[in-house]
Amino acid sequence: MVGPRRFPLHGLPRRVTVHEVGPRDGLQNEGATVPTDVKAEFVRRLVDAGLPVVELTSFVRPDRVPQLADAEELVDAVDPAPGVRHPVLVPNLRGLERALAHGVRDIAVFASATESFARRNLGRGVDESLAMFAPVVERARSEGVGVRAYVSMCFGDPWEGAVDVGRVVDVGRRLLDLGCWQLSLGDTIGVATPGHVVVLLDALAAAGVGPDRLGVHFHDTYGQALANTLVALREGVTVVDASAGGLGGCPFARSAAGNLATEDLVWLLEGLGVATGVDLDRLVDTSVWMAGQLGRPSPSRVVRALSG
Ligand code: MG
Numbered sequence: 001m002v003g004p005r006r007f008p009l010h011g012l013p014r015r016v017t018v019h020e021v022g023p024r025d026g027l028q029n030e031g032a033t034v035p036t037d038v039k040a041e042f043v044r045r046l047v048d049a050g051l052p053v054v055e056l057t058s059f060v061r062p063d064r065v066p067q068l069a070d071a072e073e074l075v076d077a078v079d080p081a082p083g084v085r086h087p088v089l090v091p092n093l094r095g096l097e098r099a100l101a102h103g104v105r106d107i108a109v110f111a112s113a114t115e116s117f118a119r120r121n122l123g124r125g126v127d128e129s130l131a132m133f134a135p136v137v138e139r140a141r142s143e144g145v146g147v148r149a150y151v152s153m154c155f156g157d158p159w160e161g162a163v164d165v166g167r168v169v170d171v172g173r174r175l176l177d178l179g180c181w182q183l184s185l186g187d188t189i190g191v192a193t194p195g196h197v198v199v200l201l202d203a204l205a206a207a208g209v210g211p212d213r214l215g216v217h218f219h220d221t222y223g224q225a226l227a228n229t230l231v232a233l234r235e236g237v238t239v240v241d242a243s244a245g246g247l248g249g250c251p252f253a254r255s256a257a258g259n260l261a262t263e264d265l266v267w268l269l270e271g272l273g274v275a276t277g278v279d280l281d282r283l284v285d286t287s288v289w290m291a292g293q294l295g296r297p298s299p300s301r302v303v304r305a306l307s308g
Pocket of ligand 1: 025
């Protein structure tokens with residue numbers, strides 16, 4: 001059993017839900033396309049390591065994201081374990097119908113706080129993309145399927161620069177009003193710092209969006225993801241997105257570091273005495289195995305330290 005010594009800090013939650021995005025957000029941003037059976041094995045290993053939420057894939061157009069063109073096959077290949085959630089992303093009604101036809105019971109839509117990224121990623125502006133999501137959320141909820149909403153570019157945007165906190169609050173508020181149950185606040189280019197995180201969380205709280213409705217999705221591009229996570233926990237957030245082994249480099253910077261590595265997050269939480277249910281040994285083994293499949297080492301500091 002590896003891990004840090006425990007020194008609890010006052011003011012933190014007792015338990016955090018780690019929302020694992022590696023198979024989707026990680027592999028989507030890898031150059032190589034991974035075979036479906038390897039993805040399914042990856043998901044099984046992540047579940048065996050104790051992760052309670054393992055996002056599977058995205059039902060986007062297969063020609064747009066070839067890495068995820070096997071969405072149906074992967075969903076069919078994964079047998080959900082009791083109590084484990086396997087959300088998938090859907091961009092529109094067509095994606096939702098594809099997912100529902102394969103028994104998916106947990107979905108997410110992906111919005112942007114900025115016009116530039118909304119147009120690049122979704123082919124339409126913020127207002128039009130929210131209008132596109134409205135019937136998706138309605139249809140999903142009519143089937144008893146919960147909808148999480150990702151909000152990209154919450155702290156900065158590569159085309160627009162600084163992102164006004166008020167815009168993030170506005171987009172987030174509107175997504176919750178559509179019927180989404182949780183917002184995932186994305187620092188897509190990794191420029192957030194802890195004070196900025198607190199300013200955004202305070203602004204959301206002032207708009208009636210408390211930490212119980214939020215997850216945080218930090219990128220480690222500039223090495224700030226764990227510091228940002230710690231202040232978010234102090235503000236009451238209990239859902240943190242991370243990617244096993246740090247899979248998925250930053251597509252907007254020539255950097256190996258994109259998604260916060262799940263191992264780095266779990267090491268921090270173990271040191272703080274915050275429960276996650278994740279077995280760090282098994283998780284590291286999984287990321288080392290996956291790195292072998294991809295043919296390159298994991299960028300996670302914890303994976304490197306424990307497997308060196
Ligand atoms: Mg990400």
